Amino acid sequence: MASTIAADQSTRRDFLYIATGAVAAVGVAGAAWPLIDQMNPSASVLALSSTEIDISSIQEGQQIVAMWQSKPVFIRKRTAKEIAEAKAVPVASLPDPLARNANLPDSAPATDANREIKPEWLVVVGICTHLGCIPLFGEGDYGGYLCPCHGSQYDTAGRIRRGPAPQNLPIPPYAFEGATKIKIG
Amino acid sequence: MSGPSTYTPSNGFTRWLDSRLPLLRFMNDTMVTFPTPRNLNVWYTFGGILTFCLAVQIVTGVVLAMHFTPTAAGAFDSVENIMRDVNYGWLIRYVHANGASMFFLAVYIHMFRGLYYGSYKAPREVLWILGVIIYLLMMATAFFGYVLPWGQMSFWGATVITNLFSSLDQVVPHMGTAIAHWLWGGFAVGDPTLNRFFSLHYLLPFVIAAVVGLHIWALHVPGNNNPLGIDVKGPQDTLPFHPYYTVKDAFYMVLFAMLFAVLVFYAPNFVGNPDNYTPANPLATPAHIVPEWYLLPYYAMLRAVPQKLLGVLVLFGAIATLVFIPWLDTSKVRSLRYRPMLKPFFWVLFFDCILLGYLGSQEPQATTNVFGLELSDLLLARIGAIYYYAFFWICLPVIGLIEKPKPLPQSIAQAVLGSHAAAAAE
Numbered sequence: 001m002a003s004t005i006a007a008d009q010s011t012r013r014d015f016l017y018i019a020t021g022a023v024a025a026v027g028v029a030g031a032a033w034p035l036i037d038q039m040n041p042s043a044s045v046l047a048l049s050s051t052e053i054d055i056s057s058i059q060e061g062q063q064i065v066a067m068w069q070s071k072p073v074f075i076r077k078r079t080a081k082e083i084a085e086a087k088a089v090p091v092a093s094l095p096d097p098l099a100r101n102a103n104l105p106d107s108a109p110a111t112d113a114n115r116e117i118k119p120e121w122l123v124v125v126g127i128c129t130h131l132g133c134i135p136l137f138g139e140g141d142y143g144g145y146l147c148p149c150h151g152s153q154y155d156t157a158g159r160i161r162r163g164p165a166p167q168n169l170p171i172p173p174y175a176f177e178g179a180t181k182i183k184i185g
Numbered sequence: 186m187s188g189p190s191t192y193t194p195s196n197g198f199t200r201w202l203d204s205r206l207p208l209l210r211f212m213n214d215t216m217v218t219f220p221t222p223r224n225l226n227v228w229y230t231f232g233g234i235l236t237f238c239l240a241v242q243i244v245t246g247v248v249l250a251m252h253f254t255p256t257a258a259g260a261f262d263s264v265e266n267i268m269r270d271v272n273y274g275w276l277i278r279y280v281h282a283n284g285a286s287m288f289f290l291a292v293y294i295h296m297f298r299g300l301y302y303g304s305y306k307a308p309r310e311v312l313w314i315l316g317v318i319i320y321l322l323m324m325a326t327a328f329f330g331y332v333l334p335w336g337q338m339s340f341w342g343a344t345v346i347t348n349l350f351s352s353l354d355q356v357v358p359h360m361g362t363a364i365a366h367w368l369w370g371g372f373a374v375g376d377p378t379l380n381r382f383f384s385l386h387y388l389l390p391f392v393i394a395a396v397v398g399l400h401i402w403a404l405h406v407p408g409n410n411n412p413l414g415i416d417v418k419g420p421q422d423t424l425p426f427h428p429y430y431t432v433k434d435a436f437y438m439v440l441f442a443m444l445f446a447v448l449v450f451y452a453p454n455f456v457g458n459p460d461n462y463t464p465a466n467p468l469a470t471p472a473h474i475v476p477e478w479y480l481l482p483y484y485a486m487l488r489a490v491p492q493k494l495l496g497v498l499v500l501f502g503a504i505a506t507l508v509f510i511p512w513l514d515t516s517k518v519r520s521l522r523y524r525p526m527l528k529p530f531f532w533v534l535f536f537d538c539i540l541l542g543y544l545g546s547q548e549p550q551a552t553t554n555v556f557g558l559e560l561s562d563l564l565l566a567r568i569g570a571i572y573y574y575a576f577f578w579i580c581l582p583v584i585g586l587i588e589k590p591k592p593l594p595q596s597i598a599q600a601v602l603g604s605h606a607a608a609a610a611e
Contacts (some may be wrong), residue, residue: 071373
């Protein structure tokens with residue numbers, strides 16, 4: 001009756017140990033996932049994904065701030081001088097050479113033309129790409145924006161020019177709806 | 186060090202209990218007869234003071250939670266309601282808010298004391314690391330708590346700190362942003378963020394209490410270090426914890442409570458930021474964002490680095506460095522009293538931390554006049570950050586190897602009582 005098993009031979013018991021351990025590991029992971037995922041944006045937060053803005057009252061040289069997905073979006077009607085300044089900058093001299101435009105492919109270069117749909121309208125998410133402060137309109141050495149927190153400076157196309165921020169201000173997905181409205185999201 | 190228990194149950198009930206749950210024996214051995222070095226000075230009373238601080242924060246915090254509303258719409262008003270309408274609400278909230286500052290003041294003294302007397306060295310490495318964990322938990326708890334009143338500094342402080350994680354976008358694209366959205370429960374700091382921060386702010390103090398239990402356990406295995414940094418050699422070197430140190434701790438706790446009371450009753454907003462009495466506004470960043478004073482040195486280091494990810498790494502690295510101190514210090518001698526070469530570097534580190542704290546409180550483009558020279562704060566912060574790292578990663582290992590320590594005393598008893606009396610005590 002008594003049979004010996006060689007030390008290097010796996011047994012039915014080894015198989016049961018490993019199978020039980022594997023089921024326990026999957027079970028723990030499966031139980032942990034809902035506890036982790038509940039912290040992600042909920043369905044009600046995700047539902048507020050687009051917004052329409054009336055832009056007919058904005059004068060040249062002004063901007064308004066709209067809320068989209070609880071983020072501020074700058075809608076700025078640029079002056080001819082501001083457009084010319086932004087166009088004059090060679091892309092090679094920019095800290096971030098990518099357009100960061102959700103309406104274009106990821107690889108699009110950060111030319112001024114790639115930063116707008118219509119040249120006079122700059123539409124950017126108004127959150128500094130460093131640590132999330134709201135940059136101030138029309139300040140800094142480049143006439144675009146200055147972040148009050150850590151001194152990042154953006155030009156009139158919302159591109160980072162100096163300071164710790166790593167990226168240009170992102171451009172949200174948006175489209176013009178007639179002459180007086182834009183839809184963000 | 187604790188040795189065999191000297192507890193003898195005095196009556197039938199305690200004998201009955203002792204054989205079932207030796208709780209009274211445990212309390213007697215750890216808080217009454219526990220042999221403690223006879224030369225502990227004032228700086229050793231801060232462990233007890235910190236326990237007192239934790240208790241104050243938990244008691245006042247539980248009470249405040251009875252009146253607080255953790256929603257973006259209601260939080261600010263509920264805090265004002267506590268301040269104006271709740272009976273003694275102003276007192277309880279001011280004690281809680283200033284209690285955080287007193288807690289950090291005490292923990293910084295406790296940490297510098299540990300550094301000065303080499304309390305992190307073998308056999309107390311685990312004790313030290315548990316302390317670093319408590320310090321990390323304290324910073325997280327304080328951060329969550331500061332967000333709850335939902336003022337401008339609450340909101341923008343939360344925004345800046347949670348955005349530290351978005352720097353991970355530079356490691357794996359979109360990963361940092363995904364983590365930030367996960368922390369926020371949305372696309373920006375908002376209602377879900379406030380609600381979960383409240384939940385965690387209530388939870389973490391109890392986690393701290395648990396780790397404090399481990400910290401004290403790890404303390405009671407080797408016993409206290411002492412200002413001489415030499416081991417206890419026998420009973421002549423120690424005193425029972427009670428009454429000698431219960432009374433000493435209590436005395437300094439009273440002095441500490443007096444300072445606490447001055448802050449609460451005469452300058453309750455001294456350490457606060459006036460911007461936090463403005464309700465949170467997601468569309469306007471205050472002109473000048475600063476964290477609470479106890480986080481300023483790290484904030485200065487973050488800002489000293491022009492690259493986002495590196496800045497974040499320098500910040501977290503400064504805290505992580507503390508874990509490695511027991512192995513970075515190569516000297517066998519614990520107390521700086523007998524380490525003439527390291528001692529001046531320690532004091533430079535002390536003032537370096539104060540300098541970094543000052544720089545963290547200044548505006549990003551500011552300059553400071555140093556002996557008639559107008560230096561940019563950025564330059565000073567870089568020098569300060571480099572020294573901070575250099576002290577731990579260069580001074581500690583190198584000086585330990587080349588330094589000639591002063592002769593150590595024979596024993597604690599001999600150093601304290603003189604060799605004659607020590608012999609008599611033996």
